[in-house]
Amino acid sequence: MTASLTDGFGRSIRYLRLSVTDRCNLRCGYCMTDDVTFVSRKDLLSFEELDRLSSAFVARGIDKIRITGGEPLVRKDVLSLFRRLSRHLAGGRLRELTLTTNGIRLARFAEDLAAAGVRRVNVSLDTLDTARYAGITRHGALSDVLDGIAAAAAAGLKVKLNAVALKGVIEPEVDRLIAFAHGRGMDLTLIETMPLGRLDVERVDQYLPLDQLRRHIERRWTLLDTADRTGGPARYVRVAETGGRIGFITPMSHSFCDGCNRVRVSATGLLYTCLGQERGTDLRAALRGSADDDGLNAAIDRAISRKPRGHDFRIVRDLGPALERPMSVLGG
Numbered sequence: 001m002t003a004s005l006t007d008g009f010g011r012s013i014r015y016l017r018l019s020v021t022d023r024c025n026l027r028c029g030y031c032m033t034d035d036v037t038f039v040s041r042k043d044l045l046s047f048e049e050l051d052r053l054s055s056a057f058v059a060r061g062i063d064k065i066r067i068t069g070g071e072p073l074v075r076k077d078v079l080s081l082f083r084r085l086s087r088h089l090a091g092g093r094l095r096e097l098t099l100t101t102n103g104i105r106l107a108r109f110a111e112d113l114a115a116a117g118v119r120r121v122n123v124s125l126d127t128l129d130t131a132r133y134a135g136i137t138r139h140g141a142l143s144d145v146l147d148g149i150a151a152a153a154a155a156g157l158k159v160k161l162n163a164v165a166l167k168g169v170i171e172p173e174v175d176r177l178i179a180f181a182h183g184r185g186m187d188l189t190l191i192e193t194m195p196l197g198r199l200d201v202e203r204v205d206q207y208l209p210l211d212q213l214r215r216h217i218e219r220r221w222t223l224l225d226t227a228d229r230t231g232g233p234a235r236y237v238r239v240a241e242t243g244g245r246i247g248f249i250t251p252m253s254h255s256f257c258d259g260c261n262r263v264r265v266s267a268t269g270l271l272y273t274c275l276g277q278e279r280g281t282d283l284r285a286a287l288r289g290s291a292d293d294d295g296l297n298a299a300i301d302r303a304i305s306r307k308p309r310g311h312d313f314r315i316v317r318d319l320g321p322a323l324e325r326p327m328s329v330l331g332g
């Protein structure tokens with residue numbers, strides 16, 4: 001029996017975020033530039049390799065896998081990966097198989113995802129204004145996302161909405177996002193922008209600490225603190241008027257690294273034990289180097305033993321990104 005995964009700070013690692021592509025059908029202005037270059041398709045892990053890698057992690061006690069990207073639903077045949085991994089749900093070792101998506105293609109996948117055992121999905125939605133949505137995403141039609149959200153709900157998937165708190169964009173939107181989410185029984189999570197990837201604009205001009213946004217929200221809504229945790233970094237409040245929840249994810253203003261239980265793997269098989277790490281551990285070489293998992297497990301153990309205590313992101317004018325790697329490589 002192979003040992004479960006615990007890092008050098010005693011944190012038990014139970015959660016894998018697995019990127020299946022760095023490509024995307026959108027170009028959100030806070031995530032990537034319009035002329036971003038993607039990795040060559042030949043460098044991606046195959047579905048067989050993604051399955052073998054995930055299964056090795058499941059054997060080591062990972063009980064939650066989130067499929068992400070780039071946009072996971074643009075990878076050809078991605079459903080076949082969900083179907084393969086669902087055997088771990090059926091076998092009881094995996095508690096949850098889920099995904100984060102921009103929702104553009106969700107309408108056509110929702111029922112099949114539910115049939116593959118997915119129960120919850122995170123959909124990124126920063127605005128409910130059609131023109132603003134097209135502006136933020138550079139390519140997106142808001143109606144596609146709204147159709148995707150409706151289809152997911154109709155398929156029985158529990159939807160959580162994620163919005164990046166962009167200064168000047170979120171303030172006029174947030175009331176409508178709260179009413180939209182809570183009117184449909186969905187949590188809304190607000191996320192501080194992080195300095196990952198080089199942009200055409202200054203990150204500092206986008207950054208809004210969530211304490212400030214909370215004060216803005218409190219002008220209209222009554223927020224009640226809760227002790228609710230859903231296994232992630234969000235701190236939840238309940239809105240008295242709607243009964244729904246808002247999650248605050250504050251990587252910049254209030255670090256939550258002490259309770260971190262997650263690792264991330266890029267679509268090319270690089271294992272990152274912290275979002276703030278510059279270089280990942282090459283699991284693709286370990287996968288391709290041997291048919292048994294000994295080398296793979298040794299590489300995973302080495303990486304996890306060196307998991308940093310946390311990141312030290314800073315957003316300062318003219319400083320540039322903390323890391324050149326955009327969020328689309330590891331999927332948040």
Ligand code: SAM
Nearest residue numbers: 031069070071100101102124193194327331332
């Ligand atoms: N394409 C999918 C989506 O947008 O949901 C999955 C990948 S995307 C990189 C995952 C999440 O990261 C999204 O909610 C997105 O808004 C968020 N994100 C992207 N860049 C970010 C940044 N620099 N800081 C904070 N969140 C970011």
Ligand code: SF4
Nearest residue numbers: 024027028031070102
């Ligand atoms: Fe694509 Fe998601 Fe990045 Fe937007 S945030 S560009 S949808 S990967």
